[in-house]
Amino acid sequence: MENNKQNQTEVKNFYGGIYFDRCQLTDVTFQTLVQGDMRMRPDEEKEGEKGEEAEAVKEEASAASAPLPEALCTPLAEALLARLVGAGLLDEGWQPLSLTGAEKGVLASLLAGRLNIDTPWQTFGRLWGVKPETLRSACNKGMEQRRTGAFMRRVVEVMEGEAPGGNA
Structure with a gap:
């Protein structure tokens, strides 16, 4: 049963609007297909943070705790x-x-x-x-x-x- 769950495809819909410079698209739907179990455990989420946002948060936190x-x-x-x-x-x-x-x-x-x-x-x-x-x-x-x-x-x-x- 667990193995079958990992092979299922999950459909996720995101509804909303998109705004570009002087252009607006309303009532847009994005659909993503995710195969298998892509959810992370809470302890993996913390370790798995990637990208500039996570790096910026780390830099701000270390800047706040660093001595003058x-x-x-x-x-x-x-x-x-x-x-x-x-x-x-x-x-x-x-x-x-x-x-x-x-x-x-x-x-x-x-x-x-x-x-x-x-x-x-x-x-x-x-x-x-x-x-x-x-x-x-x-x-x-x-x-x-x-x-x-x-x-x-x-x-x-x-x-x-x-x-x-x-x-x-």
């Missing part, structure tokens, strides 16, 4: 953190708040310059759960964007203790 780099534990770093938290750019744990990848890269570069950090991509990549090369590429991409100049001015004003758009 020495360069971020100085009085200057703590003063910068307080200003950046007040401006809504970082939280108290040095984590970016609602920043794009390009903005994160630029912020990492500016912080590294201010705090004399020789390895900004590794330092902030580890801290933020982002691959160092991704962070570096995002910074380079950000430097090509027109709006980056305004973001950089805002960050510099905050780091220097000035109110953005005015004098303190």
